[in-house]
């Protein structure tokens with residue numbers, strides 16, 4: 001199935017796509033979902049290429065697999081689990097069955113419990129031992145941190161609840177900084193861990209409990225837990241009334257829609273949180289119904305497959321011109337790389353093409369003054385994904401927002417157009433002449449013909465954030481199906497965890513001589529320096 005695409009690539013790879021880009025192409029090579037527009041016209045995908053890409057969806061049965069996911073089939077085959085984060089935002093979509101049982105009543109009941117608790121925290125009906133809650137500390141890592149942390153930042157203009165802090169790293173610097181800024185008597189600690197065994201989270205949770213017990217009589221009274229492991233939360237001393245459970249069919253990096261989103265709900269209130277869920281649900285409906293050529297997640301995925309597996313561009317830059325989306329690249333690193341960073345297919349065969357790309361990025365315009373040099377003139381092509389809102393939330397500073405938008409559009413235009421030697425010579429002709437003019441001009445040439453896409457939306461409100469996150473989730477799903485990998489396990493994180501456990505006694509002083517020379521040498525160096 002890859003050969004046809006590879007052959008097509010040979011026919012377009014040197015063509016300058018700017019020459020194809022008239023208004024008709026701009027309209028045709030864009031997908032709309034609700035009030036969002038995804039423009040992929042600044043790429044070298046032409047109509048024939050798109051048709052071959054869309055064939056991939058049919059050849060790999062994406063539609064049937066999508067429907068299987070939404071209806072509770074156990075598509076996470078290596079863990080024997082359904083994949084149903086979509087049920088968490090299925091506010092009025094009817095029953096969803098797992099093993100013959102409708103999961104929606106429990107989902108909605110948990111949502112209602114979360115809403116009750118969040119409202120109590122926000123109103124002061126649930127208080128700390130020193131008064132109303134002023135600070136919420138979410139302790140979690142990976143999906144139990146990145147979702148709510150990214151979301152709380154993204155929706156900062158809607159934040160009207162207590163302050164929220166996110167502690168994830170086992171590095172004591174992380175928790176020490178946060179606890180220093182909080183009063184234990186008015187702090188709520190939320191321990192967010194699907195498994196309730198993750199060493200970083202459990203270590204930080206114990207540190208927070210010890211910190212709180214220095215000041216308050218009953219520290220457990222100011223703890224809540226978000227987990228699938230009710231027995232372990234109770235062993236930790238958190239009463240069932242403040243445990244918000246979920247099922248194993250919610251993957252960690254897909255979990256911000258349910259209990260793992262509690263800190264976000266406390267920050268923005270349940271009405272705004274529901275708007276976020278509704279945005280996700282709207283994208284689900286679009287993904288299930290829109291024809292492929294207009295289907296935003298499908299087209300985003302196909303552009304990704306084209307750039308990585310066919311054109312060979314190994315990385316993908318996510319560049320939000322929306323400062324509140326600063327943590328989106330980090331969130332997407334887990335979502336995409338933990339999901340599709342696999343080398344073996346569902347059938348146990350070696351993958352015959354590259355796995356998912358390296359995802360990275362920073363908000364614009366900051367990145368422009370850092371790494372865009374390489375994006376424009378480096379030898380590797382980096383497909384860029386821009387995100388931009390029509391308006392921000394600072395109405396009195398709208399002129400600054402306009403400048404931000406101008407920069408975003410300028411970057412995708414510059415990547416496409418570039419600047420040839422003649423234009424570069426004209427730029428410096430008044431300063432240099434002869435051979436020196438040529439030499440100086442060459443440094444000012446931009447190759448151009450570098451691909452980018454732009455996701456544009458009216459404003460980053462809770463509904464839009466829901467659309468964006470669900471869009472990327474479904475993109476990962478589609479890319480995973482095409483590659484034939486299981487996007488919902490993460491065995492690749494296990495080995496490091498095992499070795500860290502084995503190394504713990506050694507860093508605490510046990511003999512390191514059976515370790516490899518490098519590891520033993522590093523332990524010895526660190527010990528000599530205070531380990």
Ligand SMILES: O=P(O)(O)OC[C@H]1O[C@](O)(CO)[C@@H](O)[C@@H]1O
Pocket residue numbers: 141142143144192193194195196197198201252253338490493
């Ligand atoms: O929520 P938990 O169980 O603490 O896991 C945290 C994270 O750790 C991982 O399992 C990877 O180590 C992620 O998939 C997950 O989001």
